[in-house]
Amino acid sequence: MRNKIEIKNLSVTYAAKGGQPFTALEDVSVTVADGEFVCVIGSSGCGKSTLLSVLGGLLPATAGSALIDGEPVRGTGTDRGVVFQHYSLFPWMTAKDNIAFGLKQAYRKMPADERARVADEYLEKVGLAGAGEKFPGQLSGGMQQRVAIARALAMDTDILLMDEPFGAIDAKNRTVLQELLLELWEGGAGGRKTIVFVTHDVDEAILLADRIVMLTNSPGRVGRVFDVPFARPRHRAELVRTHEYHALRDELMAIFFHDVGDKIGGAEVVL
Amino acid sequence: MKRKLVRFNTLLWVVLLAVQFLPDRTEKDALSPAMVWFVVGAGVFMTLLALRIKTAEGLQLHVDVFCAIFACLIAWTLATAKWNLMRESLFPAPGQVFTQMAEDYSKIFINIGSSLGIIAQGFVLGAVIAIPLGLFFGESARFGKAAGYIAVFLGAIPPVVYIPYGIALLPTFRSVSVFVIFLATFWPTLASTMSGVAHIERRVLDSARVLNVNRPTMLFRIVLPASLPSIFNGLGIGLTISFILLTSAEMIGSKAGMGYYVRYYSDFGDYTRTVVGIIIIGIVITAIMYGFNRLQRRLLRWRG
Numbered sequence: 252m253r254n255k256i257e258i259k260n261l262s263v264t265y266a267a268k269g270g271q272p273f274t275a276l277e278d279v280s281v282t283v284a285d286g287e288f289v290c291v292i293g294s295s296g297c298g299k300s301t302l303l304s305v306l307g308g309l310l311p312a313t314a315g316s317a318l319i320d321g322e323p324v325r326g327t328g329t330d331r332g333v334v335f336q337h338y339s340l341f342p343w344m345t346a347k348d349n350i351a352f353g354l355k356q357a358y359r360k361m362p363a364d365e366r367a368r369v370a371d372e373y374l375e376k377v378g379l380a381g382a383g384e385k386f387p388g389q390l391s392g393g394m395q396q397r398v399a400i401a402r403a404l405a406m407d408t409d410i411l412l413m414d415e416p417f418g419a420i421d422a423k424n425r426t427v428l429q430e431l432l433l434e435l436w437e438g439g440a441g442g443r444k445t446i447v448f449v450t451h452d453v454d455e456a457i458l459l460a461d462r463i464v465m466l467t468n469s470p471g472r473v474g475r476v477f478d479v480p481f482a483r484p485r486h487r488a489e490l491v492r493t494h495e496y497h498a499l500r501d502e503l504m505a506i507f508f509h510d511v512g513d514k515i516g517g518a519e520v521v522l
Numbered sequence: 523m524k525r526k527l528v529r530f531n532t533l534l535w536v537v538l539l540a541v542q543f544l545p546d547r548t549e550k551d552a553l554s555p556a557m558v559w560f561v562v563g564a565g566v567f568m569t570l571l572a573l574r575i576k577t578a579e580g581l582q583l584h585v586d587v588f589c590a591i592f593a594c595l596i597a598w599t600l601a602t603a604k605w606n607l608m609r610e611s612l613f614p615a616p617g618q619v620f621t622q623m624a625e626d627y628s629k630i631f632i633n634i635g636s637s638l639g640i641i642a643q644g645f646v647l648g649a650v651i652a653i654p655l656g657l658f659f660g661e662s663a664r665f666g667k668a669a670g671y672i673a674v675f676l677g678a679i680p681p682v683v684y685i686p687y688g689i690a691l692l693p694t695f696r697s698v699s700v701f702v703i704f705l706a707t708f709w710p711t712l713a714s715t716m717s718g719v720a721h722i723e724r725r726v727l728d729s730a731r732v733l734n735v736n737r738p739t740m741l742f743r744i745v746l747p748a749s750l751p752s753i754f755n756g757l758g759i760g761l762t763i764s765f766i767l768l769t770s771a772e773m774i775g776s777k778a779g780m781g782y783y784v785r786y787y788s789d790f791g792d793y794t795r796t797v798v799g800i801i802i803i804g805i806v807i808t809a810i811m812y813g814f815n816r817l818q819r820r821l822l823r824w825r826g
Binding site: 304308328329331333340345352388412 | 728
């Protein structure tokens, strides 16, 4: 399969508070195939959000390169849909207007009634039919993320960049949203989108990803990359009963917390 | 919903009406019969208003407000017309005041129109210039900070001190007033707009940037609505200061306006009209602030 995203020897350094240069990412190389779901995992401060910002065009690369379809990323663009943990939606626009606004940005020539129709269609897909006239402040955190996902999907971009989109959602709703995302992605008409999904939740990564890229801390480098070989469509309830799931989970956990342990100065981490 | 037939406001209304029929003890005619008609009108108004209220809380508020109004009117009637407890020349009876109000209505409207015209011009001019400038300076990494300091300094100077220059340079009292109102609105609005823009959540801006918005869209669909709550704070301050300044200015140097009306008649010892003016000023400013708050609630309804 051809590479949709190619990150080659990427380093990102920026001036932190006090003017000291801070290296967020160092010599990171990752490729993502067309239609692949890649989770980037690491503890906080490992630069995983920085990686997504570079792909989204919000931050420039200091060294190395980030290529999309073989072209270096130059600034933001509506060829990539982005969902953040917070503030993806504009609070002064209704749920429907938020989606329609995204559509207008992506398709300049789409008439307003068509935008409204598509917005309604995607609201329904994420289970929010009838909530279109609500403002984000009137929706729960989980519903807001549904709208954000609906907007990203409605814009029908090849690539979805998701920065801990379910990080602030309670456990029960997070599970529901993960399954919804899987369902929409696996059943996507016209082929699966390429997704780069940042998380610090090992279980979330295993459930969602084709591959998991683990970043190590300060500065962020690629630690290890794991293939997640489980068949799709995946369902959490079935997945967690398999031996392979637990084997992979244990391996990831061991490395993940070893890394955290290094950072706080002890090999053992009591949780 | 169960409606009590007789509430306390109705009771007070009856007392207010009854009080009007006590004998007057003033030397001048207290015009109590006219007051009877006014009280009847107030009763009709109160009932019509009550019929439009749907919630129990709304009804409670309605009852409480009218109780307060009627209690004041009862005390006022007793203290002036009926028992003559205060100096008659300074404290007119309610009947005299409301009769005068009815007689002077065209004069009052003209003066209100004059005041509101000045406020509208100065306020709109101030807002229309301050908001775009505030958006620009708030957005600008280079000029933003310097502009902030300068706005704090210049905004701290009460606009009245520019009146000598206004009088020297501008042709009419009216244009000086508009200029002062303009300044009273301009500085707080500029400062609040700049602060609103500076405090926009960076992640909201990131969300807009990843949607590839161009500059006009960024300004009008993202930055402006995001800073609107703060902008309204500045506008509210500007409007309040404008009323204070204009009324003061009209009392000092004008030949028109509600402040002028109060000052002019008090100079002649006509305290009936002075009280008329005070009441009208209260009503007009309350109405304007109510409208302003309604507009604010409407435009910021997304804040929940």
